[in-house]
Amino acid sequence: MGSHCNGNAVLFLSSILVLLGLFVWMRQRKQGFFYGRYRLESSSDTWVQIPGKVAWIIQELPSFVVPALLIYQSGSLDTLGSKLLLFLFCGHYFHRTWIYGYFTRGGSVHISFVLQSILFCTWNGYLQGHNLIYCTSYDDSWTTDFRFLFGILLFLMGMAANIHSDNLLRKLREPGDLSYKIPRGGLFEYISAANYFGEIVEWFGYSLATWTYPAFAFALFTALCLGSRAVLHHRFYQQMFQEYPKSRKALIPLLF
């Protein structure tokens, strides 16, 4: 561990992330978080609804900017940790912020959710960034270690599945349309939440490749948050569409 590493803070913030994941999972078992199809519909608070494109760009931006600033502040891209951070973590959030955010055809998002997301993305961006830059070092042999290679493979496959599935969802709508249709194609033939499955695989791959507690905590958070939301989406489709494919599972092909 380097002299700048705040190991106690890393341990504390990572553990809180796991607890937050459990809290979200318990809460979402009944009601999805207030965006997307579970958004707050009260007409009296339309002034606090932020257009989807703007919301996704500003709420996800800290996950890209905070680690990028930490890399800049550290003044070095020499370590494997900072390279992993830049190319995997920042790469994901560059896409999520600028490309997903710009092209989304999703509806507006309540300001309270946007503010919570900004806080979360700042916290997680700092946690992952600080940990990989200041608290983690790798031997030269790590780049040929099975965990690293398999983790990178999982990350890339998960990211591809996530982006492909999000694109299939986007194409279900014309601009301005906010209705829901049955997703078809790709992994959607097997599961209702193909984009979530991709995202979960991605972050478990990242935690394997980095082999750090904060990355594992974030993967766990993602699985708890998106897993419970996947169950709600699945139920939503089954209730909304009588012709919804019976063999389709919620999150894990053929299993669940």
Ligand SMILES: NC(=O)c1ccc[n+]([C@@H]2O[C@H](COP(=O)([O-])OP(=O)(O)OC[C@H]3O[C@@H](n4cnc5c(N)ncnc54)[C@H](OP(=O)(O)O)[C@@H]3O)[C@@H](O)[C@H]2O)c1
């Ligand atoms: N790492 C994490 O913990 C985490 C947490 C949350 C989200 N994410 C990621 O962020 C991305 C977006 O998440 P999300 O929760 O908004 O995903 P989502 O509920 O699947 O929605 C994705 C987009 O597709 C639209 N859509 C969904 N189902 C549709 C359907 N049947 N017909 C037509 N349009 C449909 C949604 O519109 P509406 O918005 O109008 O519903 C939204 O614009 C995903 O890639 C997800 O993996 C990651």
